[in-house]
Amino acid sequence: MRILFLGDVVGNSGCSKIMNNLLDQIKIHKIDFVIVNAENAAETGVGLTKEICEDFFKCGVNVITTGNHVWDQKDIMNFIDKENRLLRPKNLFEPSPGKGFEIYNTSENIKVGVLNLMGNVFMKKCDDVFESSKKFINEYKLKEDYDFLIVDFHGEITSEKNAIGHFFDGKATLVIGTHTHIPTNDARVLKNGTAYQTDAGMCGDYDSVIGMNKENSLNRFMKKDSVKHFPAKGGATLSGVIVDCNIETGLADKISSYIFGGQLDNN
Numbered sequence: 001m002r003i004l005f006l007g008d009v010v011g012n013s014g015c016s017k018i019m020n021n022l023l024d025q026i027k028i029h030k031i032d033f034v035i036v037n038a039e040n041a042a043e044t045g046v047g048l049t050k051e052i053c054e055d056f057f058k059c060g061v062n063v064i065t066t067g068n069h070v071w072d073q074k075d076i077m078n079f080i081d082k083e084n085r086l087l088r089p090k091n092l093f094e095p096s097p098g099k100g101f102e103i104y105n106t107s108e109n110i111k112v113g114v115l116n117l118m119g120n121v122f123m124k125k126c127d128d129v130f131e132s133s134k135k136f137i138n139e140y141k142l143k144e145d146y147d148f149l150i151v152d153f154h155g156e157i158t159s160e161k162n163a164i165g166h167f168f169d170g171k172a173t174l175v176i177g178t179h180t181h182i183p184t185n186d187a188r189v190l191k192n193g194t195a196y197q198t199d200a201g202m203c204g205d206y207d208s209v210i211g212m213n214k215e216n217s218l219n220r221f222m223k224k225d226s227v228k229h230f231p232a233k234g235g236a237t238l239s240g241v242i243v244d245c246n247i248e249t250g251l252a253d254k255i256s257s258y259i260f261g262g263q264l265d266n267n
Contacts, residue, residue, distance in 0.1 A: 119155025
């Protein structure tokens with residue numbers, strides 16, 4: 001089985017790239033299951049909407065994960081309670097709308113678990129992610145409750161992401177970092193068989209400052225006249241990873257960084 005995970009979608013540029021290209025990319029790369037982090041997909045670059053979710057599902061996305069911006073578009077609170085293909089970080093303070101983990105059945109009756117977590121360092125306050133992860137591992141087991149487990153760890157710092165990767169090594173198929181919008185060059189299979197990359201990068205315009213208009217961002221850093229952040233609108237790159245999964249073990253045979261189009265596509 002082959003899984004595609006795409007990092008944080010930013011604004012209209014990232015949305016358009018997915019909606020215009022994903023179905024073809026699924027065929028070209030023989031993808032069986034697609035997960036997309038879409039917490040920045042709204043036109044403003046923060047949050048997401050019901051309409052965006054429905055558009056993504058129509059073009060081949062199986063599951064949408066999120067992070068610290070999940071509630072920035074308020075209408076999503078009602079939608080997330082009705083749509084189990086949309087997740088929020090499991091370790092958000094309870095009670096929160098929606099859920100952070102679900103098991104999905106593919107057309108071939110393969111069970112894919114998707115767990116959405118959020119880091120504690122330099123992030124919005126949420127429950128201790130390591131305690132939450134420990135409770136999860138005590139409750140669910142690879143190849144017993146699901147055939148594969150994908151963990152989206154939405155975090156700010158690389159050390160916290162590294163630690164979560166090692167914590168889940170041998171217990172998850174893939175641990176993939178999101179949130180920082182820059183793809184890291186460390187895709188690998190860890191010692192006990194879990195595929196890992198510190199950050200998947202973003203699906204958006206890389207001629208920017210992490211997806212936001214670069215001129216306005218520079219003005220804000222330099223304390224010049226500026227307005228609220230807004231997304232860059234140039235051609236987008238799709239960024240993420242492709243994982244070849246072993247149905248016998250539930251672990252990863254191979255992980256490859258995935259880059260398509262825009263500023264980062266050097267092919």
